[in-house]
Amino acid sequence: MAKKFVGERVPRVEDQRLITGRSQYVDDIVRPRMVYAAIVRSIYAHARLKGINVEAARRAPGVIAVFTGEDVREAIGPVPVASRLPDLKIPRHPVLAVEKVRYVGEPVAVVVAEDRYQARDAVDLIEVEYEPLEAVVDPERAIAEGAPILHEEFGTNVAFVWQLSGGDIERAFRDAEVVVSQRMVNQRVIPVAMEPRGVVAEYHPGEGQLTVWTSTQIPHLLRTQLAAMLGLAENRVRVIAPEVGGGFGSKLNVYAEEALVGYLAMRLGRPVKWIETRRENFLSTIHGRGQIAEVEAAVKRDGTVLGLRYKIIQDVGAYHQFFTPGVPTLTGLMAVGPYKIPHVHFEVTGVFTNKIATDAYRGAGRPEATYMLERMMDRIARELGLDPAEVRMRNFPQPDEFPFPTASGLAYDSGNYSQALRRALELVGYEKLRREQQVLRQQGRYLGIGISTYVEICAIGPSPALPFGGWESATVRVEPTGKVTVLSGASPHGQGQETSFAQIVADELGVDLSDVRVIHGDTAIVQYGIGTFGSRATAVGGTAVYGAVQKVKEKATRLAAHLLGEENVANVAFEAGQFFLKDRPERRLTFQEVALAAYLAKSLPSGMEPGLEASYFFEPSNFTFPFGAHIAVVEVDPETGEVHFRRYVAVDDCGRVINPMLVDGQVHGGIVQALGQALLEEAVYDENGQLLTGELTDYAIPKATDVPWLETDRTETPSPVNPLGVKGVGEAGTIAATPAIVNAVVDALAPLGIRHLDMPLRPEKVWRAIRGA
């Protein structure tokens, strides 16, 4: 019996090269005669460009060229937006600003020099003449009377209004015994991938091919867009995503610099490198979240939630990036969460502000939905004097109600929500903790228990739900020696699919894990694919791999039958890497022998092509809906407002698990990012649109010492949507943990009459709330 890999804690095959520093990131790429680009960025949030004097920079040592927006406006198409909504206002978004700048950090000009020092020095020599305009930073102000308008052609800062309704919301509020409402701010946060963005581009005039190495999550989609922006045939553009040092959605995009550096390489006939600095990363890579919400719940006294009404303002930023308008629609789709809430009305108004665009950041719209809803469930429990766990239990659909149709129009694939919550309550010792909380309160100590039950929409997604196809592709190629090469259209960047895909293939073909190599991220090697985001790579990409390997097995079995002289293919079994006749098991061939025979092709069944490889494009019939329950236990220091963790319990159900270690890793990372938003992180701008938290010395992301011991557990409810039964887990922690932590803090402060606090719950904010209580 061959070793089984699926379900095992297989160490990541990626780790050796990462840990020993032998992986290749964009900045590790060096091409002959390569030159360096540096970008002049707007220092104003809103200003008219009166003139740009580049003469001194052009004459500076080592400088090869300087380009401004006027120089390239004809040559490079605008930065694209993929998401579409009814009446969506799409302003022209040039790669270098023309006439106006609309956020601090907007690219204004680019310098190319022999080395990166000379390029950076020349940036300081470029004189940009601005006529500053009043900036608008706060999205509520941006839609108020008399606010400065970012894009004059629209006469308004409203970029879109999108609504979603299910059931009869008026009826819900008519039938309500109690109405609970709350205003909540889901603050702007900055993704801060460890590796900032970076691009190397090289043009081969002989082949007419542009090769672009870029730190991206979507090499194929990017290739299509770059070809359009640069006026090239798509098959003359090669995009390579080398090692990508974290994305979290921030590299699920098409950025101005990617087209600009490609253009420079063609125009100058030399390879060009641009590496984003951390400062630029803060200013000009997309931000996440940025929603202001008014939420109203219609409830019965027993805790049953009849309906939810959401009115949301989404801070868009100055322009749309690739998915900007689509992100809050995911909030709407998930507006009823894991609950059987029959009536919902959701309205989001997207608003232009003088800031970098918001776009998909780990969870992309779903953390916002879960945050609002889980805060509301706690508010409802408090209002009605019920236990927050009990209120949740009362509103869950039962396991036999799946596939569960939601008021927001989705069909949740499978689930057992109460089981996950019960498990989490058990693990944390809920009853005992509640008793301890009572005792501590008598002593003036503030212990808080925060529950969050969530469902997320993953495996994004069926093609009708996406602007560019929601399937994923795979090729499984068995080499003549029996080694297996997998080409995946997904583009993992830290998630570990080189390992999990190899596990799937090794089990199916009965080969060793080390016999399988997974290649991704190079459009010249890998067939078209969609990429890695939305917790889709395993559920959609992994299923594509699974589908391709079935086709390989089917062909290999037919060939084995032929080689074994068996006419009845059904009499051939394939187990543990060996083909044999079921009635004469001594007649057998190894997988490697069959692979070689497929290539030598000396004797093939009639009509069979030589070779042994297959491709599979998997189109999912639905999303998947992972779920779970997280519980945070904190103690608040009433003197300082500091929040100290006592426990953190996470029970996640992501369907069938390919590699528990990878799942744990994803859950850990997600919780840590959620903790960052709950307690530490916030993109703070001043009224002039200057980013005050523009450095890692001012913008706090969690450090290892900020993170409590994470007690993870799982329930396993397979998804019926794909044959692997997997659901996806990349964003679960980010979605679940933020409200768990905030609920815990608010629960701790409940005796003081505190009902809500907006994130981040930094000590001073908590201290002021306590003092004001």
Place this chain on the structure above:
Amino acid sequence: MIPAAFAYFRPTNVKEALTLLDQYKDEAKLLAGGHSLIPLMKLRLAQPRYVIDLGRVRELEYIRESGDQVLIGAMTRHVAVETSDLLRQRCPLLAETASVIGDAQVRNMGTIGGSLAHADPAADYPAAILALDAEMRAVSSQGERWIRAEDFFVDMLTTALQPGELLVEIKVPALPPRTGTAYVKVAQKASGFALCGVAVVLTMDQQGVCQHAAVGITGVAPKAYRARAVEQALRGQKLDASVMAAASAKAAEGIDPLEDLHASAEYRAHLARVFCRRALEQAHARI
């Protein structure tokens, strides 16, 4: 994050360093552990034409006892201060303070002299240096002088060091018997610098009466300061929780606290009072 051009020197002894400093004067910057200077240079907020790297001036890396004093070379890394058995026995306050500076990477590179000379208002050492009545030895081509801790910190990012002077040594007293010390800090989460850090030295007599109390506070004001009113309220008293709490209420007296993105003036003053009390309680418990 690419600095402007600069010329780089790497002297191997104090004499060479002073010669370079005399030659380039205020166009030169001294580089010790680099944790303040290099980020400023990368952001081009500092653009020195000459950088004099003291990293190879090995004669400034030491911790040694001299009578009832401990002498520390200015280029001693935080990690060496943190882990020094000598300091842990004779002056544990300094080792404790070093142990909470930044993170392990910072402590492996940063130096006590570099930190003190930079005089960041939220650095950790100044609180302890003040509470210990430490002295700093500065040398120049003209000679050398000792500077008392209270004279050393002049203002935000400004010390008593004159152009051409190099901080070479820090002298802290070995603590007398019946002395307890503590450094308690709340960090600004992004930078690791102190939003408030309080260093306390308490010496009691045989009867349990406070003979000596010194409280240094950093992070709260434009420069670290001695909380004299707190000290006065403790001296000559038998210390119990209420005495220490009452004294701590004076921790921000006469201070104009800093206000920035990370904390208001009001909160900083409040933290000074809370952490002063906690530091006193801890130091008292350690006697």
